[in-house]
Amino acid sequence: MTTQNRPFLDLTRNAFVRQKGEFTLYGTWCNAADDQTEPCLVILPAFRRDGAKPCCIALSSAFKYNDARYLVRKSHHFLQEMGMEPGMTTTHALATLIYDHLQDLIEMPPEPTAAIVVGEADLTMGDGRRRKVEILEHGQLPN
Structure with missing residues (x-):
């Protein structure tokens, strides 16, 4: 899938x-x-507000938030974008929230992009029906 067909953010996939x-x-991937x-x-x-825009801090710009003046200016701007006072x-x-979680951002793994079967199970339901299931883990595609 190309970037033209994908949204910039998908909050359903997160670390x-x-x-x-x-x-x-x-903690997600853009x-x-x-x-x-x-x-x-x-x-x-x-508590969602109508018109609230998500505020995104990418790993490539994380170093900027180590400067207190920049952090305060951007926090003020982010609050306005989210419709908050x-x-x-x-x-x-x-x-404080941003600064305290910069290390979490740095330690995030690359986005898992492939479903890998890591196990299988045979289940017997209460009514006697049997079902086979696969246990999936998302892993990075090999280059």
Whole structure:
């Protein structure tokens, strides 16, 4: 599938989801150029608002958030994009959330893109029916 047919973000595929106060943080992958994906943090209001835009911090720009001035400016901007009031308390809470999870972003694995069968099981249902199931794990496609 080419990048033209894929959305930039798919929050159903994620490495982790954490709710921290009034924010929900996703560790996921965004679609970059040349059909490649890149780890990213995505932040949304925990209680969805109409018109809220997800805020995305890609691995390639994570180093910028180590500068406190940049982090505060972007946190203020992200709050406005999410339709939230960018006061000192919420700006500080968002900036802390971002800074505290930069290491998680750095440690994220590449996006798993292939389903690999890692096991099979024969199940017997309560009514006597038998069913065979496969246990799948998503793994990176070989280059």
